Amino acid sequence: MSILSGKKILLGVTAGIAAYKTAHLVRLFIKSGAEVKVVMTPASIDFVTPLTLSTLSNNPVATSFYEKGEEDTDEWNSHVDLGLWADYMLVAPATANTLAKMASGVCDNLLMAVYLSAKCKVYFAPAMDLDMYKHPTTKQSIEVLQTFGNVFIPPSSGFLASGLIGEGRMEEPENIVSFMENDILKNLPLHNKKVLITAGPTYEAIDPVRFIGNHSSGKMGFELAKRAANLGAKVYLVSGPSHQKVSNNLIERIDVVSAEEMYNASQSIYNKVDIAILSAAVSDYKPKEVAVQKIKKSTDSMNIELVKTQDILASLGKAKNKQFLVGFALETNNELENAKSKLNKKNLDMIVLNSLQDKGAGFKSETNKVTIIDKSEKISEFSLKSKAEVAQDIFNEILNKIYA
Template identity: 80%
Template sequence: MSILSGKNILLGVTAGIAAYKTANLVRLFIKEGASVKVVMTPASKDFVTPLTLSTLSKNPVYTTFFEKGEEETEEWNSHVDLGLWANYMLVAPATANTLSKMSNGVCDNLLLAVYLSAKCKVYFAPAMDLDMYQHPTTKKSIEKLQSFGNIFIPPSSGELASGLIGEGRMEEPEKIVSFIENDIIKGLPLYSKKVLITAGPTYEAIDPVRFIGNHSSGKMGFALAKKAASLGAQVYLISGPSNEKVSHSLIQRIDVVSAQEMYTEVHTYFKDIDIAILSAAVADYRPKNVSLTKIKKSTNTMNIELVKTKDILASLGEIKKNQFLVGFALETDNEIENAIAKLNKKNLDLIVLNSLQDKGAGFKNETNKITIIDKSEKISEFSLKSKAMVAEDIFNEIMNKIYA
């Protein structure tokens, strides 16, 4: 998954030879999980066909204000609706002619009407011959568009269609997609922040085939990781055994099994972390002795001596400097009192309380019901929600604190 997943992208295509690259551009946006609609100037159809772009985008391609039906009926292509649909708009290639019209408010085709109606961020990638690109009027058009808040994707230098060598080549599709992704990430509230999240259970071995564990699925931790990435953070997700899946360019998953392995990995990353959220259900005890061979059933009873595991959360509370540290508490009785005691004892900035008394909360459920308590012991209660929405509530609380 990328930052473009689930986003609506409006691609404006103008009449330049670089229009042939737009087929690959559409394909790349679709691969990143975006929905794409294409608006073409009438002249651009001489360089790439609407059928090609429609097939790749799986959407109609728009070229005129009206589409004639089979019985000479006309269907209106609303530039307003297209402009409102888009999360982001890209004009590529952007010819000198179109740049001039965009910068001066000329509206003589559907693409320009959509541009003037768009409420979203607009990117433009020029493509033209060297002398045209260097002309003062083109430079002025680019400067004006940037002054309006539009984002300039500079052309690359190389061999041009005329045979000249220099600036003017539309940037390659892969680099355009990367440019847009990086620009979006830079504008997100957790851009440049590093977030560590623990998730899932730990398994403490008894012998090669048996272990002590718990019913944690990791769903809450994985929801937190996805939310942190959507806010622009670089995420380090340290997970115990879990069937949950995640694929995102900003999430690095580190798999562990035991509490000791989780302790080691957490301490490896913690020194460089801005925010740490420990949502894993780490075992409190482990077998003192682990059999190297499978234990045979030979008696009616079996005693296993247990010893405490290292308290990962407490160990981080002891060494934290500027990190914002969040813990979880799963309680069955005296919930608030126990959570506050844990908050203070372990030097946390926030604690997220789950109560097994709440229906729909706890392990394996798709929902959760939480109470968040901060260092001043302010209590914020939330209703039963999906774990994705709970993750959003948790990050809203964190951002309210760190950006206060």
């Protein structure tokens, strides 16, 4: 999954021959999981049709302040609403004329009004002939736009519409998307950070067909993994048996079954991570002996001797060096006291407490209600929220601590 997944991208198209590439560009944005809206200058429709871009983007294309609506009535395209809607804006192709207008604030069409209203980061990909691109006024426009915080996507060299060969050719759509993804990624708060997250239950075998386990779905851990990746981190997700799915090229999923397998996987990864969040519901005990064959029902009762599993969280707490270590505590009574005890005993930097006493929290639920306790025993309570929102709250607390 691309870093652009779920993002809103506003594409501004101007009157250059490279406008034909915008059809492929829109398709790539949609394929990456983004939502796309297109604003075109009136002259650009001679190069690519609004119908093409509307069909590919699944959104109406705006070309002027007023469009003919149903029953031949005029409908207003709000430049303010469009500017506020976008997470990112891209002007491609950006002609010399449009660059000059953007640099000087000339507002004579809808695209320029949207640009001047935009609150998001703006990217621009110039496209023009060699001499136009080399002209001092064009260079000045590009420099001015960069001082405004806009991001320049340099053109490539190649055959130009005039027949000349040189700089000025709009960068290829694949490279534009890659450029934006890399630029967004490097500015995220966890870029170049590595995060270990454990999720789901563990199953401890009794015989080849039976096991000791719990009701954990793994959803909380998977939401934490998604949030970490969205913040730019490389994520190692060690998951017990779970039906949860994740698709992000920043997340490496390592599937395990037993507490011992989760222990070994976590130990092998721990030294290379900056943050570790152990949200898995690990079995505290396992059968001392595992039957080789299925146990037959031959008596009225059966005793199984259990032994402790290795304490993953405690072992990582002992080995802690530079890592920010977060544990989870699912409690049914004396919640705060038990969570604080676990926080100190296992050398954690933070613990996330949830209680089965809270309606809507716990296993197999779409929601969770947590209390976060830090190393100084500062308590932060949160209301019942979706697990995706809880993951956001947890990472907000982590970021506040590591970047304090």
